[in-house]
Amino acid sequence: MLNKEVKKRFLYFTITVMFSSVAYYFSTGIYNCWFLTWLAPIPLFIYALEATTASVVFASMTTYLIGFSSGIFAYSNTIIPISILVYGNIINAILFTILLVLFRYMVLQKEHWAWSFIFASGWTALEFITSQHSPAGTIDSIAYTQVFNLPMIQIASITGIWGITFLLLLVPAGMVLSLYYRKNSKLCLKTIVLPISILILTLIFGLYRLNVPAQGPSVKIGMASISMSMEELRSRGQQQEAEKIISRYIHCINLLSRSGAEVILLPEKIINLNLNEQPKLLQLLADAAHNNQITLITGLSIQDDSKLYNSAYLFSPKGEYVLKYDKQHLLPFSEGSYTPGQELNIRDLEGMGMWGIAICKDMDFEEPSRGYSQRGINLLFVPALDFKADALLHARIAIMRGVEGNYAVARAAQWGLLSLSSNKGNIIEMASNDTEKGDVLLIGEIKLDQGKSIYGRFGDWFGYFSEGLFIFLLLLFSLSKRKSNDDST
Structure with a gap:
């Protein structure tokens, strides 16, 4: 018994x-x-x-x-x-x-x-x-x-x-x-x-x-992520390898531009760049934006004098660098030598609302995302890296941040997902960067809303x-x- x-x-x-x-x-x-x-x-x-x-x-x-x-x-x-x-x-x-x-x-x-x-x-x-x-x-x-x-x-x-x-x-x-x-x-x-x-x-x-229904304008966004091994990623600071990477991305930019993309987003840290020694590399990206008459946002690892930054640059259709954002939440154990950013950076475009930039791990935190919501952005661009297995884990966090803050989110990961989501969490477009499939391009059109939310205001x-x-x-x-x-x- x-x-x-x-x-x-x-x-x-x-x-x-x-x-x-x-x-x-x-x-x-x-x-x-x-x-x-x-x-x-x-x-x-x-x-x-x-x-x-x-x-x-x-x-x-x-x-x-x-x-x-x-x-x-x-x-x-x-x-x-x-x-x-x-x-x-x-x-x-x-x-x-x-x-x-x-x-x-x-x-x-x-x-x-x-x-x-x-x-x-x-x-x-x-x-x-x-x-x-x-x-x-x-x-x-x-x-x-x-x-x-x-x-x-x-x-x-x-x-x-x-x-x-x-x-x-x-x-x-x-x-x-x-x-x-x-x-x-x-x-x-x-x-x-x-x-x-x-x-x-x-x-x-x-x-x-x-x-x-969304009340704002529509914008056509393109994203690109080239296939890259870990060895290539580690050598992206060498002049020859960096030029090769930028050349591949410029080819992607040209293709996306011809498909009608008005704004193009590239992943986090696509190359390591010393501003004092390699200004030509930055100019190549600016020229790509100018030649295609698009707004270009890309992640770069920047050596500026004695400091190292994980940054995102925004180039206007005129080929001018108009905005730089430095990653605030750095990855433990790998970005200890980087200097964290402290400020939000917003691009105010007449007729298109306000756009913001965050980088990869920043989206795991309520700030800077909520700060952007308070300032009324209607679109957030997120260059990212990821590590393949955590692709969906990180992509869904970024989508949720957009719902919290009432803004659309465009996120491009080197080894993860490229995703475009609305302020309500609707996925407009999503693609996976699988190295076996080669370079990945994504393009989608999204109607923007007004930005700001109750959560953004009251935290x-x-x-x-x-x-x-x-x-x-x-x-x-x-x-x-x-x-x-x-x-x-």
Whole structure:
């Protein structure tokens, strides 16, 4: 009999961990099956209310470490040490488990409809706090799994990604808790009504925003990324190799221009350039913009006297260099010798609105993206690098930044995706740079909107709200438990 009970518990544990792990694995990282993110925590929440504390801890840790490993393995191919990535994943798994055990404890100790908010507010607060201090910024947020769920992500224009994270955990927790309270119909109804109502209102807002037509002008944007091995990338500072790379890109620029591109974007750090010794190389790019009568934006690694910058240059159709942006968030372990930028740079074009520039990893953070939104840009250009395996991970972050800030995003990665997305997250065009396929060209026309958003204006108010709600729920639990103890005595 005891043996049967042990087998039954083990089977229950295995099914729970397998379902939640697989759902998280295929909804996060490189797979992006967004609907699974909503289902993933349900078995864990059910298990937390029925199993022992020790079993819940083990199930939670195992689920997180397996389920979120797709992102870890994607980045293991980059220059970030895998040991650091694994360490961060373990810390997150511990925090996830603490919140799940807290949810279990509160529900089992005192019945209340509000406990469905404890895990959602706690995890949202943790994501928010981590993003303020982590060198990876917001990259770990589960909100990015919803990039292709267009009605849902529109709420980011008000709450930032934090509102999405909150809902992804609130709705499953509310469903499980209402099921747990099913014998008390009144409490069951109170538990589920608010989470479902919030979800419905969010979707209504999303559908409304998606159907509001853009009010601004249209612009035709071209992007190019030439196939390049790691050896070629490392030698792009040599004069002969740099000239060869620029020559290939000028050929791409000519092709895109003949196809009607008005603006052309190239990837991050296409060559290493010493301004004092190689001014001719910069002039070649300026001439390409002038000869084709296009606006050209390209990423360059710039040696200027004793300082090294990861920069993006904007050349006007007149062949003039009119704007330079320096990358603010440099990649750890590989860009330590670079000087970070401090300023936003905006190009104000009469009749076309205002355009901004950010570079690759800048998009993993809320700034400079939110600063651009505050200034009302309607189009952001992003030269990028990427490392093949993280292509979708980084592209979807840039798309979400555009929804938050209410501007279109054009992003060209050397070893990733070339993507053009609207201020609502609609993907206008997307292409992958696979070295086996040779050079990649992309061209698309996008209608711009007005720029600015509620999130751009008020910032991370929902992150602070989640912190406050979590603390309030802990106080509410403490007071209600003390009241129950007083009544019993």
